[in-house]
Amino acid sequence: MLVSLNNIIADIGGGVIFFKQIVWQGLTKPCRLQEITDQTWKVTIQSMSTTAMAGFFVGGISTIQFTMQVKQFGALGYLGGLATSGTIREVGPLLIAFMLSGKVGAYTSAELGTMKVTEQIDAIRCLGANPMQELILPRFLGIISSSFFLLVAGLLMSVLGGLLMGIFFAGINVHEYLRHIPTIVAGGSVLSGLFKCFVFAVVLATICTYKGYSASGGAKGVGKAVVNTAVATMVGIVVADWLTSVIGDSVTMVYLGM
Template sequence: MIQFFQDLGATSLFFVRVVRTFFATQGNFQPILGQVAFVSLRSLSTVLFAGLFVGAILVLQLDLILAKYDAELFLGGLNTSTVIREVGPLIISFLLAGKIGAFTAAELGTMRVTEQIDAIECLGTNPIQYLVVPRLFGIMISSLILLFIGLLVSIGGAMAVAWFACGITIPEFTSSIPKFVSIGTFVAALFKALVYGTIVATVSCHRGFIATGGARGVGHAVTQASIFTNLYILFANFGLSHMLTLIDTLTEGLMGGSP
């Protein structure tokens, strides 16, 4: 348990160090943009497939339950709300952790154990600025882009399956969406994706950056990055869901109380 909090503390300090380096140095825009393109394009196909099937599976499951209560008209709203609030940000972050997080931890870990990072430092370049800032901010920004694409595909897929498999037309599907989804829902989803993306980026960069002990050390770094990313995301999801629900309730209360 103590080890867990030590790891969490070290990862948090690493994040602060990277953010400070970002603000203290210049010329970061171009490399970050390059990483955004790299991460987004590399993850696009996976996100498209996952988004499509998550939407489709969810609509089938929800239709089974709603049909029992003759409430199929709420299928569109319920499905869209679930995808935006919870499933979308979570699935995207787990995919990012598996594909980009592992890749980043392995890449930086290999650079560390083969002394490439030391060499960069000795040649007068800050390795945090040169290697970590672009990757960390690139993954964070990409998580938002990928979430947006994933949600569109997921809702599109759900609409198609609802029409073909459940007999719910597109107007019927979309008519219930405003009852369950507001601008606040989108903002909450984007916030969640940003937090999860930050976790993926920070943990994988940190684990790679501090790797030691040759090929075995790199393997260990990748495994640790994967485990800790998923754990932190689940904890963050629990906390954020509580916090956002509370904000939602307070906002509704205030709106209801106003004339």
């Protein structure tokens, strides 16, 4: 028990130090813009279809759930606004993070882990390059920037999914569904969603690059790194969600003078 707790603390410490190294690398010797755009394109294309599909169904589910609630109060007109607000503030960023975690997080961890155990990273160092600059930083920034593109795509699809459910399940028309979206989805909701999306992407990018880069012990070590990445990113994202919610609520209360 104590040993595993010790390992978890050491792992978190290692991740924080690794994050610091990435930030330092980015500030002192950043990578080329082309490398970041390549990674962003790769990650976005890899995950676009699954994110869009998941967004569509999540939007639909939100609408179904809200329909049951708002019908009781005869407030079906607010259905679109409520479902969209919930998706933008919470479900959207969380969904994108989980999607990226399962697909890009595991892929990045396996790719870097394989490079580590087959001595490709050592070779990069011996050939006069810096692996942090050549490998880690472009992937780290690529995951973060692509998460915003995926968030937008996922949210648009969720609105579409919600709209279709609104029409077929709740029986309201397009105009009625869209009418209260601008009034309920305020700037704060959008900012909150973007902030959460950024924090989740940073957590995910740090964990998957760290786990891959520190893999050792051949194929078994790579497998272990991928499993650890999946577990750590899920836990990390949920903890980050809780933290950002607490911080967000506190900031809102201070802002409103409550």
